[in-house]
Each structure stands twice: as structure tokens, then as C-alpha cells.
Amino acid sequence: MTLSLETLRREGDEFHQAISRELYLSGSGQKKTAELQAIYARFANVLSDEALDMVRELFRDSPADSEEHRSARILLEWQADARVSRELAELDEREIAWESSAIARVDDGRGIQYQQIAIEIANASDRDERLRLEKARATLVAKELAPLRQERFQREKDIVEGLDIAGSYNDTFTALSGVNLPSLVDECKAFLRDTQAMWDDVFAEVVRRDLDIDPREATRADALALMRAPAFDPYFPSKPMEEEVRRQVTDMGADATAKGRVIFDTGEREGKSSRAFCAPVRVPQEVYLVLRPHGGQSDYRTFLHELGHALHFANTRADYPFEYRWLGDNSITESYAMLFDHMLHLPGWLARYTELGAPRIPGFMRAAGFEELQFLRRYAAKLIYEHQLYGGDHSWESLPDVYVETLSAATSFRYDSADAFVDVDPRYYAARYLRAWQLQAVIGEALVERFDEDWFRNPRAGPYILDTLFAEGQRELAHELAERVASRPLSFAPLVRATESMLVSA
Numbered sequence: 001m002t003l004s005l006e007t008l009r010r011e012g013d014e015f016h017q018a019i020s021r022e023l024y025l026s027g028s029g030q031k032k033t034a035e036l037q038a039i040y041a042r043f044a045n046v047l048s049d050e051a052l053d054m055v056r057e058l059f060r061d062s063p064a065d066s067e068e069h070r071s072a073r074i075l076l077e078w079q080a081d082a083r084v085s086r087e088l089a090e091l092d093e094r095e096i097a098w099e100s101s102a103i104a105r106v107d108d109g110r111g112i113q114y115q116q117i118a119i120e121i122a123n124a125s126d127r128d129e130r131l132r133l134e135k136a137r138a139t140l141v142a143k144e145l146a147p148l149r150q151e152r153f154q155r156e157k158d159i160v161e162g163l164d165i166a167g168s169y170n171d172t173f174t175a176l177s178g179v180n181l182p183s184l185v186d187e188c189k190a191f192l193r194d195t196q197a198m199w200d201d202v203f204a205e206v207v208r209r210d211l212d213i214d215p216r217e218a219t220r221a222d223a224l225a226l227m228r229a230p231a232f233d234p235y236f237p238s239k240p241m242e243e244e245v246r247r248q249v250t251d252m253g254a255d256a257t258a259k260g261r262v263i264f265d266t267g268e269r270e271g272k273s274s275r276a277f278c279a280p281v282r283v284p285q286e287v288y289l290v291l292r293p294h295g296g297q298s299d300y301r302t303f304l305h306e307l308g309h310a311l312h313f314a315n316t317r318a319d320y321p322f323e324y325r326w327l328g329d330n331s332i333t334e335s336y337a338m339l340f341d342h343m344l345h346l347p348g349w350l351a352r353y354t355e356l357g358a359p360r361i362p363g364f365m366r367a368a369g370f371e372e373l374q375f376l377r378r379y380a381a382k383l384i385y386e387h388q389l390y391g392g393d394h395s396w397e398s399l400p401d402v403y404v405e406t407l408s409a410a411t412s413f414r415y416d417s418a419d420a421f422v423d424v425d426p427r428y429y430a431a432r433y434l435r436a437w438q439l440q441a442v443i444g445e446a447l448v449e450r451f452d453e454d455w456f457r458n459p460r461a462g463p464y465i466l467d468t469l470f471a472e473g474q475r476e477l478a479h480e481l482a483e484r485v486a487s488r489p490l491s492f493a494p495l496v497r498a499t500e501s502m503l504v505s506a
């Protein structure tokens with residue numbers, strides 16, 4: 001039987017619906033485990049060699065600027081990713097099993113569950129205790145998790161390079177994603193240089209004040225404790241969160257449920273994930289936003305982020321082909337999620353929909369600016385490092401030193417070599433995040449130009465966001481979208497401007 005493009009689209013859609021429904025049911029506590037292997041088996045056609053051959057041929061034979069080529073690129077990237085996922089499924093399962101059973105041994109004899117230890121490190125207010133816990137964690141990771149992960153990346157590289165799309169892993173990524181990886185790496189290096197002085201200033205001040213240590217001694221464990229700071233949490237209460245955010249979406253002239261297509265799953269249920277997540281079971285008709293409100297700044301951020309994803313999927317054009325509704329450049333959906341979670345950086349939004357109150361807003365903004373710059377610099381460094389990890393110019397043995405040097409220099413927190421293969425987002429998800437960050441800032445500036453500073457409560461802004469942005473699914477690449485809506489290229493410049501203005505606000 002010859003597979004047609006139409007059949008592949010139809011079965012691909014059904015396959016994604018089945019996977020997403022399974023993840024929704026298990027994540028929301030309605031099923032004990034997600035049984036994904038059975039779904040892979042049922043849709044073997046979708047990930048067959050025949051399917052890969054067909055889309056690879058379409059990709060090669062279609063004119064570079066055509067809609068067919070765009071579709072074929074997205075479908076080929078999907079085929080490549082899905083193959084990697086399927087072939088690494090067993091390794092991933094081994095890793096998950098390890099994570100749920102591993103115990104870190106502290107010097108004084110205590111045993112702490114691996115899954116618990118990062119939280120304990122972040123919560124340890126006594127620094128000696130924090131460093132003891134971190135040493136136990138790093139020792140365990142270096143011995144048991146790092147070798148598993150190193151094997152995983154080696155195999156991923158082999159699988160991708162065997163797909164016969166481009167010579168190397170990095171060239172294959174650039175060809176399939178449409179992201180110019182070498183130039184993004186250069187932008188990251190320039191961003192780190194351009195924000196160095198601003199970072200040095202705020203870093204020394206915050207570390208001395210909040211941790212009371214010599215900034216030169218700060219480690220990544222200290223960073224975890226610093227970011228955990230609960231000082232503002234009382235002003236982000238759990239009870240009114242959902243209602244206030246829905247009110248804001250209504251003020252913006254949109255519907256937080258997208259006429260019922262977004263289903264809020266907010267009830268308490270045993271086995272339900274404590275972290276909010278979005279499961280697009282049918283795009284755009286049936287999108288779940290699973291939530292278990294517990295309050296605090298990070299809960300608001302996660303809820304807003306997942307709501308951005310949910311409204312994006314639920315407002316995608318129903319008549320678009322499978323690949324534009326389900327697949328494509330994830331920088332797009334991540335930028336919409338970030339557009340929503342970055343409302344926490346708008347003083348007007350904070351004043352109106354939280355209990356922070358005007359006098360606390362400047363202090364909050366400066367703290368948020370510190371956090372934002374720390375995460376941006378960390379992600380820029382991650383991408384620079386991951387480019388070397390996948391590039392193959394360094395031996396596996398020499399990568400931990402490269403990791404420590406790159407991440408420590410960018411963040412000013414000392415990183416541990418144990419994490420060189422653990423603190424890595426497979427398949428360059430860091431590139432998606434960085435471009436999403438850039439796009440979010442471009443869209444944010446464009447919304448201010450069109451609808452003023454308080455665009456988030458301008459009844460014309462919501463319909464514009466839904467019709468101009470969300471409806472397009474992920475048909476476009478992030479830089480194409482920036483050109484279309486703001487006539488400007490994607491860059492770090494608007495992010496630097498936004499961060500600067502947050503840091504001077506106290």
C-alpha cells in the first residue's frame with residue numbers, strides 16, 4: 001500500500017490526539033500511568049519508513065519558497081523527532097525509573113530522595129546545609145545519572161545523523177527547524193557581552209543583600225535558594241487567581257474559555273499533577289488546562305503561561321492542515337505562553353489583578369528584572385554549550401569542563417561538572433525558548449504601539465491577538481511572524497530594553 005499525504009495527515013492527527021488524551025488523563029489523575037507504547041504500536045503506519053521516505057522526498061523535490069516545502073519541512077522535522085522519541089523511549093523510561101527511586105547520601109548519613117533534593121536545597125536557609133545537600137546531589141548524579149544521559153545524547157546524535165537529511169546533527173537541526181543555529185549562537189555571545197556590566201552590578205548587590213555571602217563564592221545551589229525567595233508570595237493568593245486572570249482576559253475583549261473549547265480542570269483529584277499544564281487533545285476543539293492552585297508568584301506565572309498555550313491551540317484555524325495546527329516552530333506557542341506570563345512584568349497588570357499594591361511594585365519589578373536577566377543569561381549560555389555538545393568537536397570527556405566554564409561565566413554562579421549531560425534540553429529546546437523570548441518582546445512592544453501601555457485591558461487587543469496571531473497556529477517561523485506583525489527582525493534588543501527598565505525601577 002502506498003501512503004498518501006492525506007492519509008498521513010489524518011492518521012498523524014489521530015495519533016497526536018491519542019497521545020495527548022493519554023497524557024491529559026494520566027497527568028490529571030484520571031489514569032494511573034500513560035500507556036504510550038500501545039499508541040505507538042497502533043499508529044505504526046505514521047512512523048513507518050514509508051512515511052519518512054515520502055516526506056523526505058517532498059522536502060527535497062518542492063521549490064524552496066513554496067507552501068509545499070513549508071509543509072514538508074514541518075512534517076519531516078516531526079518524523080525525525082518522533083523517531084528519536086520512539087527509539088529512545090526505553091532509555092527515557094530507565095531514566096524516569098531511576099529518578100523515582102534514587103537516594104542521595106549526605107555526609108552525615110542521611111538519605112534523601114533524588115526527586116526531593118532540589119526543593120530541599122532551594123529551601124535550605126542555612127548555607128552549610130545547602131552546600132552539604134548539593135554535594136550529595138552532585139555525587140549521585142555524576143555516578144549514576146550522567147552516564148545514562150551521555151549515552152542518550154550519543155544515540156540521539158547517531159539516529160539524527162543517520163536520517164540522511166544533512167551531514168551533521170547541527171546542520172540537520174538548522175535544515176529542519178528553519179532556525180539559523182550558528183547565527184543564534186553568535187547573538188547569544190553578543191547578548192552576554194552587552195549585558196555583562198548590567199549583570200555584574202545587580203548580581204553583586206542581590207547576592208550580598210539576600211544571601212549575605214561574598215559574590216565570588218556563590219554557587220548554583222545558592223541561585224536555587226535565591227530564586228525561591230517567597231517575599232512577594234502573600235500578594236499572589238491562590239483563591240482569586242483563576243477569577244482575576246479570567247477577568248483580565250475578558251477586559252481584553254477575549255474569552256478565557258474560547259467559547260468552551262478550553263476546559264478548566266481545577267478540581268482536587270488524587271494523583272493529579274501539582275504543576276499546571278495544557279493538553280490540546282483536539283486542536284482547536286478540545287483543549288484542557290489542568291490546574292491545582294496553590295498560590296504564590298510562580299503559580300501565577302505557570303497558570304498564565306499554560307493559559308497562553310491553551311488559548312493559542314483553541315483559537316487556531318480549524319481549516320488548517322494537521323501540520324500547522326499540531327506541529328511547526330514551538331518558538332511560536334512558547335512566545336504566546338511567555339506573552340501571558342510576562343504580564344507579571346507589567347506594573348499596571350500587577351496593580352489591577354494582584355494584591356501587590358502600588359508601594360511594593362518597584363521592588364517587585366527590580367527582583368523580577370534580576371530573575372529575568374539571570375534566566376536569559378543562563379539560557380544563552382546553555383545554547384552556546386549545547387551547540388558544542390551536539391557539534392562533536394569536543395570529546396565527551398572534555399565537555400564537563402566546557403559546561404562549567406560557560407555556565408559559570410554567564411551566570412556568575414559556580415556550576416558543577418556533574419550536570420554537564422543532565423542540565424541539557426534535548427533537541428535544542430533552549431533555541432525555541434530563546435527565540436520565543438525574543439518574539440514575546442517584539443509582540444509586547446507592538447501591542448504597546450497599537451493599544452498603549454495597558455493593552456492587556458484594551459477590548460480591541462484580545463480580538464487582534466486571536467485573529468492576527470493565534471489563528472495562524474504554528475504555520476510560520478518565529479522570525480517570519482516578527483516581520484509580519486512588527487516589521488522588525490527577531491533580536492535580543494527589545495529584551496535588553498525591557499530588562500533595563502525593570503532594573504532601574506526601584
Ligand SMILES: [Zn+2]
Nearest residue numbers: 305309334337
Ligand atoms: Zn511552555
